[in-house]
Amino acid sequence: MKKKENTIRSAKFTSRKAITLLFFAVMAAIIALCYIALHDEVAFDKEGWDPDVHKGLNSLIIERSGMGNYAVFDFDKTTIVHDVSNALLVYQVENLKFGTAPDHSFLDAISDIDKKLQGTDITSREMGDTLKAEYDRMMSRLAAGESMEAIRTGNDYLDFRARFISLLDLLSQTFPEEVWYAWMPGLLTGLTTEEAQALISEAIDDQLGKDKLQKEEWRSPDGKWGGPVEKGIYLPEEMKNLYKALNDNGIDTYICSASLELIVEALACDSVRGLGLSKDRVFGLRFAESPRITAKYDPEYTQPMMEGKVECIKNYIAPNYGGRGPVLVGGDSNGDVPMLTAFDDTRNSLIIDVGRSPESNIGRLATQAKSEDNKGRFLLQPAFAKAKGDIEWEGI
Incomplete structure (x- = not known):
């Protein structure tokens, strides 16, 4: 028993x-199984991405999904290939479409027009007077029935566009960033918001597309003025997929750009050509409210230039998330370094590699990302498309 x-x-x-x-x-x-799901689940398509960058972003999205987080991206050369403000400038110059800027010698945004431009013996006023004289002659020829195609072959036009690209470069060397950041959108001066939106939309239609990306030299007939020009803009599918994956997983996406907000919105908020973001997700430069556009900044608004991008995030975005910083920040230039490095809450800072100097601030972050094999905070992603042409271009 x-x-x-x-x-x-x-x-x-x-x-x-x-x-x-x-x-x-x-x-x-x-x-x-949970571990495998966490690390092998694909939140967004990895095609076109550096494998380690995709792995880092993918795990961020999965781990932070549905937790009330947000991401902030620069627009020009980060979200899109090339620069939307530059695309508008190219379109305006090639088609002689401006606001009332010609009546102000194209200098509406420049305060000290009698200051010599860096490295030259010419002032902004003198450059503007020449541009206005050339513009007036070309407009007279258009009014007389001559075609734009014919005008583009003439010396006035060739000198006009070369001086324009030189002036853009010289302003950046001569004045603080708040002056030359305002100069390009300042060429909309005198237009109503609706007129400016129509012109911006025309420019995007003309410049948008991977096949439109090219680099060329604009040089004056005497060889004195000119420089390299980037033409075209392109919104890569890779960035569209990233934005969508973030939004689908409850990580809200924002844009913080030093381009005019009105210009960025035209593409970023377009559901067909762009990202379909709501306007409250886009922060760019803002001019003071007026019946017609002026090149005067809104004094009540934090302009997102350099360190201003950090303050813009703190003032207008972070309060919606309990004061927390973004979990992801994306940028490509020295102007983005402050927001790429400012927030302890940021798990990853995505750098789009457009060939900046390794000696620049953004170049040093890129070097750090490489040294850490894209496994640390900083993730270095090669640009998704390149322009046709062999002209070297080094931006800020």
């Missing part, structure tokens, strides 16, 4: 042990 009881107890013990082992085996399997 006692032997039988011992046998029964032994069987029960063995059974309990088996159940316990089975329980832990099942739990281990569940944990393993």
